[in-house]
Amino acid sequence: MSSYHDQIEAMISYKESLGYTRRTYACYLNDLDSYLTETGVDEQPLSVYDIMPWCVQRSTEKPESYRRRATAAREFTKYLYAMGLCDGILSMDSVPRVRRYTPYIFTDAELLALFQKSDNQKGDPSNPLSPDIITTVYRLIYFCGLRPNEGREIRRNDIDTDNRTLFIRENKTHKERLIPMAEDVAKLCSGYISKRDILFPDSEYLFPSPDGSPYPAKWLTRHFLYLWRQAYPQDQHKRVRVYDLRHRFATAVLMDWLDRGEDLYTALPYLSAYMGHSDFRDTAYYIHLLPERLEKYLERMETEGNWSVSSRNQRLAAIRRFYRYAAERNPSVMSCYQEMALIPVKKEAEHEIEFFSEKALEAILAVPDISSKKGRRDLVFMILLYDTGARIQEMLDLCLNDLHISSDEKYVVLTGKGGKTRLVPLMQKTVEHLHKYLAEFHQASDGNSFLFYVDRKGCRNQMSQDNVSKFIKKFGVQAKEKCPDVPEHLYVHMFRHSRAMHLYRSGMPMPLLSEWLGHVQMETTIKYYANADIRMKQEAIEKATSDLNPILSSQIDFTFKDDEETLKKLYGLM
Numbered sequence: 001m002s003s004y005h006d007q008i009e010a011m012i013s014y015k016e017s018l019g020y021t022r023r024t025y026a027c028y029l030n031d032l033d034s035y036l037t038e039t040g041v042d043e044q045p046l047s048v049y050d051i052m053p054w055c056v057q058r059s060t061e062k063p064e065s066y067r068r069r070a071t072a073a074r075e076f077t078k079y080l081y082a083m084g085l086c087d088g089i090l091s092m093d094s095v096p097r098v099r100r101y102t103p104y105i106f107t108d109a110e111l112l113a114l115f116q117k118s119d120n121q122k123g124d125p126s127n128p129l130s131p132d133i134i135t136t137v138y139r140l141i142y143f144c145g146l147r148p149n150e151g152r153e154i155r156r157n158d159i160d161t162d163n164r165t166l167f168i169r170e171n172k173t174h175k176e177r178l179i180p181m182a183e184d185v186a187k188l189c190s191g192y193i194s195k196r197d198i199l200f201p202d203s204e205y206l207f208p209s210p211d212g213s214p215y216p217a218k219w220l221t222r223h224f225l226y227l228w229r230q231a232y233p234q235d236q237h238k239r240v241r242v243y244d245l246r247h248r249f250a251t252a253v254l255m256d257w258l259d260r261g262e263d264l265y266t267a268l269p270y271l272s273a274y275m276g277h278s279d280f281r282d283t284a285y286y287i288h289l290l291p292e293r294l295e296k297y298l299e300r301m302e303t304e305g306n307w308s309v310s311s312r313n314q315r316l317a318a319i320r321r322f323y324r325y326a327a328e329r330n331p332s333v334m335s336c337y338q339e340m341a342l343i344p345v346k347k348e349a350e351h352e353i354e355f356f357s358e359k360a361l362e363a364i365l366a367v368p369d370i371s372s373k374k375g376r377r378d379l380v381f382m383i384l385l386y387d388t389g390a391r392i393q394e395m396l397d398l399c400l401n402d403l404h405i406s407s408d409e410k411y412v413v414l415t416g417k418g419g420k421t422r423l424v425p426l427m428q429k430t431v432e433h434l435h436k437y438l439a440e441f442h443q444a445s446d447g448n449s450f451l452f453y454v455d456r457k458g459c460r461n462q463m464s465q466d467n468v469s470k471f472i473k474k475f476g477v478q479a480k481e482k483c484p485d486v487p488e489h490l491y492v493h494m495f496r497h498s499r500a501m502h503l504y505r506s507g508m509p510m511p512l513l514s515e516w517l518g519h520v521q522m523e524t525t526i527k528y529y530a531n532a533d534i535r536m537k538q539e540a541i542e543k544a545t546s547d548l549n550p551i552l553s554s555q556i557d558f559t560f561k562d563d564e565e566t567l568k569k570l571y572g573l574m
Contacts, residue, residue, distance in 0.1 A: 002036035004046065004080075011079045028072035046080055048088045055090065103247035104240045111248070113231040115139060121223070126210045129199050133207045133215075134223055136192045138245065140166075143185045145249035145275050148221075148242040152214050154206040156197075161190040168276060175276050250275065295343050309346045316343060355498035356487055361386065363483035364490070367475040373440070378471050380437040381452055382495065387430040389499040389517060390414050392492045396463055400438075401447035405431045416518040424516065468492055 008029045015025055035054045036042075055073055057066040073090055080086035106114070118138055123130030141151040150168055158167040164186040166179040181189070196206070203212035209219075224242045232238075250271065257267050298312055307315075320340050327334045356364070365382060369375035385395055394414045402413040410426045426434075442449065453460040454467060469492055476490025487494065496517075504513055 002033050003042040003044065004036060005033050007080060007083075007085065008033050008076065011076060014079070015075075025072050025075065028069045029076055031069075032073060032076065044085055046077070046086045048077060048086065048090050051077070051090070104238060104244045105251055106240075106244065106248045110232070111142070114227050117227045117230045121227075123223075124210070127208075129196060129208070132192050132195055134227075136188060137207050137220070138224065138227075138242070139188060140185065141242065142245040142249055143182060144179050145246055145253075146179075147246060147276075149217060150276075152207055152217070152220050155204050156193075156206050157204070159189060159193070159206060161186045161193065177273065177276050179274065246275075298343070313345050316345065353497045353501070354487055354494055355501045356490075356494060357485050358502065360479070360483055360485040360487070361498065363479040363486055364475055366482075367478045376437070377441065377452065378475075380433050381468070382472070382475075383430055383433050384412075384426075385492070385495045386499050387427055388412060388414065388424045389496045389503075390424070391416065391496060391518075392465055392468060396450075396452065396465065396468070398451040399447065400442060400445060400449050400451060403434065403438075403451065405434055414518065420518065422515070422518050465492070 012022055012025050012029065016022055032051065032054055036051070039050070041050045051073055055070050057063075061069075070090075070092060074092055077086050077088070077090040081089050115138070118134050121131050121134045123134055127133075137151055140146065140154075141148060144151075144166055146168070153169075154166070155169070158169065160166075161181075164181045164183065166181055168177050168179060193206075196208075200208045200212060205212070205214045207214060209215045220242055225240070228238075228240050229236060253271055298316060302309075302312055323340045365379065368379040368382075370379060381395070384390075385392075388395075394416055397415055398412070402415075404411050404413070405426065410428070410431045411423045412426060413421055414424055415421050441453075442451075449460070450462045452463045454463055455461075472490055472492050476486060479490075480486040480488070500513060500517055503516070504510075508516075
């Protein structure tokens with residue numbers, strides 16, 4: 001033993017107290033202790049140069065082992081340096097970085113083929129239970145996202161098929177966790193356990209070898225590779241591992257969350273806890289596997305999931321925000337974030353705005369039954385909706401305090417996107433309707449009461465967008481029967497478009513219209529209304545002059561006739 005033996009033991013104990021296993025450092029540092037003894041290094045403080053020869057990579061040493069050994073030496077020098085027993089900290093600059101293994105992500109078809117092959121195995125001749133172990137253990141590893149060692153070392157008492165839970169004892173991160181199981185997985189395990197308890201009643205392990213102990217890791221690997229060779233003999237060159245089942249589980253969960261529109265900011269910690277990770281960075285590793293698949297995923301959801309371009313772009317934006325969040329906490333994810341930035345945002349096809357005429361408006365407002373209270377409410381709602389050009393949610397959020405109709409200046413305060421407010425003047429006829437409405441619907445209401453509400457079991461509740469959409473569509477169908485100018489499909493936002501177009505055509509300046517609509521940029525207003533008006537004028541002109549303008553006439557023949565008489569006329573010979 002060297003003079004540093006006590007410090008080595010103290011450091012190993014210190015690392016154990018932090019949650020590291022003893023074997024993580026003991027093997028390498030005990031070897032370092034022997035080296036220091038052999039070389040006669042007893043002086044304190046220790047010089048970094050004294051241990052550098054020990055840190056040289058050995059000819060038979062794999063890069064991964066070499067880096068782990070060098071890391072152990074560096075941690076030891078940091079420990080000594082903190083106590084003043086070393087002249088510096090060992091640098092890792094000369095130690096080559098080990099490229100992290102890129103996992104193989106199985107497809108659904110490959111998983112199915114592997115599991116089907118596992119159901120037809122003879123297994124170990126010395127163990128009549130081994131075919132059932134092969135059938136069960138790989139499925140359990142995948143469907144529960146287990147590490148291979150966690151799967152093969154499960155105790156019999158750690159699985160509860162009745163409550164569908166699986167208890168995982170301390171793993172490499174020294175964390176215990178309780179994992180819920182799917183119903184079909186619990187059913188599979190229950191059938192296996194009934195047979196296992198008969199054949200190995202005395203073994204404490206769920207998957208016992210012939211002597212009752214768990215099978216070694218090599219057994220698990222050997223049989224898995226055998227299944228792969230059986231299922232895909234043409235793909236022997238592919239490097240697959242049992243651990244890749246866990247990778248496939250993690251990516252499948254992430255992709256499913258993306259599919260369902262889950263918030264990855266809040267959902268990822270659940271995956272981290274489920275998989276037994278001690279650090280966010282460990283879970284964030286799996287998102288390295290997503291960028292290359294994400295663009296294909298977005299394309300698939302457009303074609304198969306009938307996503308609109310807008311929905312696709314919104315989903316992409318949400319995923320980008322998540323990657324930025326991950327990169328801020330783990331710089332290694334920055335490359336993934338940069339890859340995400342390269343996925344293009346698709347341009348939406350321009351849709352012409354739909355609006356109705358003043359004549360159609362009269363027909364729509366004539367539909368509600370004003371003999372009923374509900375009909376009078378719906379009528380006032382549509383009048384105010386049109387007069388203000390408000391968005392639907394702006395209307396629903398209106399409170400009595402937002403109305404100012406008692407003073408000389410009659411207006412309403414609308415709260416739009418981003419909490420921005422704007423004052424919208426009201427026409428006198430609209431004010432008259434509002435006074436009647438307030439007298440009937442708000443005789444004893446306070447200022448914070450919603451202007452429009454529904455009664456449910458004696459309680460006033462804010463109207464929903466569904467409430468409004470239903471009666472707007474119903475009124476549109478009824479009005480269409482009496483007035484052909486009413487659009488085929490009437491929807492709430494059409495009131496806003498119609499009011500804006502009517503004001504624009506009446507001569508309202510574009511800056512004032514943009515402010516009135518609550519647009520942040522005037523370009524939005526121009527895009528929607530000015531350009532739409534130009535297109536409509538062009539169509540009207542073409543329609544009105546098509547029969548009169550000879551340029552547009554299809555009767556004119558522009559083909560050149562190569563005859564002698566025409567040529568003579570052109571050359572002035574006739």
